[in-house]
Amino acid sequence: MSIAYLNGEYLPLEEARISPLDRGFLFGDGIYEVIPYYNGKSVGLMPHINRMINGLSIIEIKNSHTADEWKTLLDDLIAKNSDLGENLGVYVHISRGTDTKRNHAYPENVEPTIFCFAFGIKSPEPADRTKVHQYSLISTEDLRWQRCHIKSTALLGNVIHYQEGHSSGNDEALLYNAKGELTEGSSCNAFIVKDGVISTPIQDNQILPGITRRIIIDSIKADGSLKLEERTVTMDEVRNADEVWVTSSSKEIAPVTKLDGKPVGNGEVGEIWEKAFNIYTAAKFDY
Template identity: 75%
Template sequence: MSIAYLNGEYMALEEARISPLDRGFLFGDGIYEVIPYYGGKSVGLIPHIERMIDGLGSIEIKCNKSVDEWKELLDEVIARNDGANQNLGVYVHVSRGADTKRFHAYPENVEPTIFCFTFAIKDPEPVDREKVTAYSVTTTQDLRWKRCHIKSTALLGNVMHFQQGYASGNNECLLYNDKNELTEGSSVNAFIVKDGVVITPIQDNQILPGITRRIIIDSLKADGSIPVEERTVTMDEVLNADEVWISSSSKEIAPVVKIDDKPVGDGKVGQVWEKAFGIYTAAKFDHS
């Protein structure tokens, strides 16, 4: 039984209740995070918290918890769910709260709703290109809003793009803008590899500032053995890449071997992925 946190109280997840007038329910008016813990050890906890605080500030939700207070709360949620003995993700959701009416403008004197729960996550993939789970993706034009750098709970655009990939028998959907430039996936960031160089789209309002993305870039740069570039990536480059990866807190670095039913490179998981994933795996717990 998962123990959830809701507005200062711990309870069984199925007992958690919010008002139907909560703006998170009515408008998707909130910010969320998903943070992985492996045997009680978090990956990117402080960067996740800092991104959440930045997101709350971006949409003017006043939530006065400090980084340390958030860390204490999330560690407690993990502990109450026996996180030391299993791999768990913790979902954190902060909405603007419940008003007395449905009205688009931000209400005053409303307390934010804070909700957290845990769920099981799979063991990390092996650092072995012969054994790792390989992914297939489809592609489509990015039709979401222009503030994708904010991790909003209003995810309908992402859900619809993900469904497009899922319904076609793929694991994800890679997105491109009206200039035919790669942005990200419906629930992931994206990387390509060409001639041994790892390349990922520059961070702007078109993509989420992924914590796993940041750890990948920082750990590869610190190691120094694999060149990394952050720049515009065209879809022609994606389709002609030697390797393609997608990344997220739950997937870590997942190799893509097929795009729109066509093989990536030789259709096999690449050697650069294997080396990079080893570097990331050795460094991931250093970013909490």
């Protein structure tokens, strides 16, 4: 039985109740995070927490916990759900809270709703080009809002794009802006490889500051054996890349071998993916 946390109380997930006047329900007015734990060890826990705290500040939701208090809360929740398996994810959802009416303006004197629950996740993919799951994607113009750097619970734009990929029998949708420049996936960040050089879009308001993305960039630069650039990436470059990856806390580094029905590179998982995945795997529990 999954144990959830709701506004200071641990309780069975099926007993958790939130008012329909909660602004998270009415407006998607909130911030969320999803954090993986493998055999009780978190990946990027403090970067996730700090991103969440920053997001709360940007949209002016009161945060009554320090980063260390958040860490203790989430570690405790994982411990209470150890019967769910060795590998768990924890979902954290903080809305502005429940008002007495529906009004677009931020209400005063309401307490945020804090909801967290744990769930089983799959084991990490093997760092083996012959065994890893290969992803198939479509590409489509990015029609979401212009504040994608905020990890908002208002995910309808992402959901619609993700469904485009799902409905066409693919794993994801890769997005590009009106200039034909790569932004990210509907639920992930994106990288390409050409002639041994790894490239990923610059962090701006068009993409989420992904924690896995940051661990990949930092660990590869620290290792020094691969070249990585943060820069503008065009869709022409994506379509002519030797490798394409999508990255997230749940996917880690997922190799894409088909885009819009055509093979990426030679249609096989690349050597650079394998090297990068090994570097990331060695470093991920350090964050």
